[in-house]
Amino acid sequence: MIAFKGVSYSYLPGSTILDDVSLLIGDGELVAILGENGAGKTTLVKHINGLLKPSKGTVLINGKDTRESTVASTAKSVGLVFQNPDHQLFAETVEKELSFALTNFGFSPEESQERVNWAMREFSLEGYRERPPFMLSGGERKRLALASVLCYGPSIVILDEPTTGQDSGQKDRLATLLKKLNGEGKTVIIVTHDMEFVADFIPRTVLLSGGRVLADGATAEILARKELLDRASLVPPQLIDVCWSLGVQPSLQLDEVARNVERLVGGERH
Amino acid sequence: MPIIEAHGLTYSYPDSPVPSIADVNFTAEQGEFILITGPSGCGKTTFCRCLNGLIPNSYGGTFQGKVIVEGSPTTKRPVYELAQKVGLVFQNPENELFCTSVEREVAFGLENLAMPRDELRPRVDEALSLVGISHLRDKSPDELSGGEQQKVAVAALLAMKPRVLVLDEPTANLDPMSAASVIDILTRINRESGVTVILVEHRLEMAAPHANRCVIFSGGKIVQDAPPSEVLYSDEMESLGIGIPKVVQVAKRLLREGRLARRPLSSKELSDAVRGCCP
Amino acid sequence: MKVLQGFDYRRGTSIVHKMDPRAKLVYLILFSSLAVYFLSPYLLIFLFLSSVPMVALARIGGKWSQSIKGSAYFIVIIFVINFAVNLIQQLPLVDALTLSIAMSFRFVVLISIFSSYFLTTSPEDLTQSMVQLKVPYDYALTFNMAMRFVPTLSKEAQIIMDAQKSRGLEMEKGSFIQKIRNYIPVLVPLIVSSFRRAELVADAMESRAFGATKKRTSLYTLRLGDVDYAFLCIVVTSFAALLVSSLLIGFR
Numbered sequence: 001m002i003a004f005k006g007v008s009y010s011y012l013p014g015s016t017i018l019d020d021v022s023l024l025i026g027d028g029e030l031v032a033i034l035g036e037n038g039a040g041k042t043t044l045v046k047h048i049n050g051l052l053k054p055s056k057g058t059v060l061i062n063g064k065d066t067r068e069s070t071v072a073s074t075a076k077s078v079g080l081v082f083q084n085p086d087h088q089l090f091a092e093t094v095e096k097e098l099s100f101a102l103t104n105f106g107f108s109p110e111e112s113q114e115r116v117n118w119a120m121r122e123f124s125l126e127g128y129r130e131r132p133p134f135m136l137s138g139g140e141r142k143r144l145a146l147a148s149v150l151c152y153g154p155s156i157v158i159l160d161e162p163t164t165g166q167d168s169g170q171k172d173r174l175a176t177l178l179k180k181l182n183g184e185g186k187t188v189i190i191v192t193h194d195m196e197f198v199a200d201f202i203p204r205t206v207l208l209s210g211g212r213v214l215a216d217g218a219t220a221e222i223l224a225r226k227e228l229l230d231r232a233s234l235v236p237p238q239l240i241d242v243c244w245s246l247g248v249q250p251s252l253q254l255d256e257v258a259r260n261v262e263r264l265v266g267g268e269r270h
Numbered sequence: 271m272p273i274i275e276a277h278g279l280t281y282s283y284p285d286s287p288v289p290s291i292a293d294v295n296f297t298a299e300q301g302e303f304i305l306i307t308g309p310s311g312c313g314k315t316t317f318c319r320c321l322n323g324l325i326p327n328s329y330g331g332t333f334q335g336k337v338i339v340e341g342s343p344t345t346k347r348p349v350y351e352l353a354q355k356v357g358l359v360f361q362n363p364e365n366e367l368f369c370t371s372v373e374r375e376v377a378f379g380l381e382n383l384a385m386p387r388d389e390l391r392p393r394v395d396e397a398l399s400l401v402g403i404s405h406l407r408d409k410s411p412d413e414l415s416g417g418e419q420q421k422v423a424v425a426a427l428l429a430m431k432p433r434v435l436v437l438d439e440p441t442a443n444l445d446p447m448s449a450a451s452v453i454d455i456l457t458r459i460n461r462e463s464g465v466t467v468i469l470v471e472h473r474l475e476m477a478a479p480h481a482n483r484c485v486i487f488s489g490g491k492i493v494q495d496a497p498p499s500e501v502l503y504s505d506e507m508e509s510l511g512i513g514i515p516k517v518v519q520v521a522k523r524l525l526r527e528g529r530l531a532r533r534p535l536s537s538k539e540l541s542d543a544v545r546g547c548c549p
Numbered sequence: 550m551k552v553l554q555g556f557d558y559r560r561g562t563s564i565v566h567k568m569d570p571r572a573k574l575v576y577l578i579l580f581s582s583l584a585v586y587f588l589s590p591y592l593l594i595f596l597f598l599s600s601v602p603m604v605a606l607a608r609i610g611g612k613w614s615q616s617i618k619g620s621a622y623f624i625v626i627i628f629v630i631n632f633a634v635n636l637i638q639q640l641p642l643v644d645a646l647t648l649s650i651a652m653s654f655r656f657v658v659l660i661s662i663f664s665s666y667f668l669t670t671s672p673e674d675l676t677q678s679m680v681q682l683k684v685p686y687d688y689a690l691t692f693n694m695a696m697r698f699v700p701t702l703s704k705e706a707q708i709i710m711d712a713q714k715s716r717g718l719e720m721e722k723g724s725f726i727q728k729i730r731n732y733i734p735v736l737v738p739l740i741v742s743s744f745r746r747a748e749l750v751a752d753a754m755e756s757r758a759f760g761a762t763k764k765r766t767s768l769y770t771l772r773l774g775d776v777d778y779a780f781l782c783i784v785v786t787s788f789a790a791l792l793v794s795s796l797l798i799g800f801r
Contacts, residue, residue: 036445080715088712090737104717165442167310168513193445235446238516245537258523265529350761358756365749377768379757
């Protein structure tokens with residue numbers, strides 16, 4: 001359970017990055033934090049794993065105030081995967097990279113080994129055990145960075161801009177992974193400005209703009225409201241744009257939109 | 271005569287036994303707007319670097335076939351000469367902008383060409399105004415947003431008055447509004463100045479309506495090269511793992527049932543096509 | 550590190566910002582040399598005060614004072630080391646104290662002089678000065694790029710530290726040796742990233758015809774104006790006066 005109560009955050013006096021943010025994310029939810037660049041999304045999620053502490057208000061993770069714990073102890077239950085894998089990878093071998101977090105969080109050598117083996121199978125990295133991370137391809141490094149965070153089993157997983165530069169096939173695979181993690185009971189949060197991905201795969205959206213929460217609710221509802229999207233400086237997802245252009249009922253379901261348009265065309269025929 | 275030609279282009283990076291691109295044949299005429307897309311890692315970036323001579327002149331490796339720019343093969347010309355004809359914009363503006371003011375950034379290329387100052391200034395002003403960023407001239411690049419930075423990169427290349435502008439996923443790190451803004455500028459420059467634009471993009475719904483040709487790379491080869499209304503509606507698209515724009519998906523259904531006469535590439539085109547169905 | 554605030558150039562419109570960087574460079578070189586040569590606290594105070602009008606005119610008081618406050622750490626170290634060494638060499642207590650104070654104060658003077666230069670001079674102007682002073686362009690450019698990417702590297706280092714802390718790295722934990730080892734997960738990605746960046750920047754430069762001609766032109770050239778000449782006069786005369794009188798009187 002993640003609870004933000006009236007959280008404000010300023011790095012320098014006079015510039016507020018988060019402004020009175022209140023938010024509740026229950027266990028096992030799948031949520032998108034959506035907003036343009038500079039809206040405060042990354043700052044918000046850094047409060048969840050304790051990297052940042054609020055200037056005002058409180059952040060409670062599973063009931064504990066983040067100000068009363070170290071980053072390391074909060075991070076043990078909150079995995080944050082950063083956008084650029086190269087900002088994380090440093091070890092001599094893939095195996096050592098995967099065990100880094102496990103060692104830091106105090107897992108026994110036997111359990112570490114088990115989890116490393118699991119991660120390598122799960123993320124198709126078998127055969128790379130002794131290879132230096134830098135020799136892997138871009139996609140493999142991304143998988144490795146993800147694996148090295150998931151292998152210590154955090155109950156909350158946050159991914160920062162996971163779809164940047166990804167092609168459609170990779171995004172589909174990412175969506176499958178997120179559903180799988182969510183299916184295992186993990187709370188999954190993605191930080192993004194990718195309207196299409198959120199529209200296609202994420203049920204709940206928290207819309208952020210200028211450090212404030214503009215809206216929080218069902219994706220299908222929020223992404224269909226023009227005035228909200230305008231305020232957040234976002235373009236609508238393609239299907240919504242089609243619906244608006246044709247004057248049909250906005251929907252994120254392709255079948256429904258297609259049917260409505262067919263009806264429109266059929267109707268206009270007569 | 272085409273401005274760029276590639277014949278049988280095959281290239282492997284120095285430490286790689288496998289070619290990144292194989293047997294690529296391609297031509298570009300002056301004034302075209304060519305959209306290049308395809309799954310990640312299929313040779314698009316490599317191809318872009320072949321167009322201004324970075325490959326093979328700076329990268330080495332094994333280069334077979336020919337790339338001809340304005341009649342000269344790229345293997346026989348230094349990069350600094352080819353760069354004046356073919357401008358290349360990269361993915362990450364942070365690694366592209368290295369001066370402390372926008373003005374100096376835009377002037378950098380012309381300074382390299384030893385242009386006298388009284389010609390330099392107006393060219394810088396022209397490039398800034400063409401891209402619509404004259405108001406940013408005194409700013410430092412790290413004060414700018416990603417979209418503004420990419421516009422600076424475009425201006426910096428346009429200052430050299432290239433015949434072709436090649437952009438390798440320039441909107442990858444940008445949010446949708448900045449991405450749309452950059453693509454708008456490219457469209458305008460292509461239309462008004464006749465500069466050939468070769469754009470590598472994943473955001474097909476934004477770029478396809480403006481392109482007159484769509485080229486698909488897969489597995490290091492070009493598998494399709496035709497107008498977007500043909501390529502995006504082809505059956506192969508699904509199997510290639512490329513995201514088909516939602517407009518196309520909706521329109522395809524209507525076409526299958528014979529309810530549409532055209533192949534729209536944007537919401538507006540779909541809306542016009544639907545209205546056009548009314549007697 | 551607060552002391553780095555003294556090297557964080559921002560655009561400005563003051564006379565000092567607009568002055569020819571070569572004139573400021575002359576000031577920097579001549580007065581830093583004096584700061585290294587002089588040992589008397591009185592003379593050092595005088596040198597320190599020489600930079601104050603520049604700081605005031607340029608309105609950079611904020612960063613300048615932050616930089617000096619940030620150097621407190623180093624001042625204490627310098628004082629302690631010098632004092633210890635002087636005592637070991639069996640100097641009288643008063644002399645040991647005066648000398649150590651002078652050494653530590655010298656550091657402050659140098660910070661003050663250097664930051665009054667770097668806060669008012671853009672890296673590009675410094676490069677342009679070097680080029681017009683006949684330093685080969687490649688060296689001047691390397692220097693310029695190094696300065697330009699310092700804020701980028703600093704931002705990246707922060708991101709990397711955040712990423713590793715999120716994986717449980719506790720920078721402050723453990724013995725002294727362990728603390729040093731804790732920097733490896735931060736330094737390695739930073740260094741690798743810098744190499745990758747170097748390649749990409751090189752590509753970008755070549756794509757803008759870098760290397761096309763041996764003699765580059767420049768959007769701006771430096772030309773000495775009346776203010777610059779006046780400033781140079783004052784600087785060179787004071788330097789000469791101080792040095793000559795010091796040699797004549799035999800007082801440092």
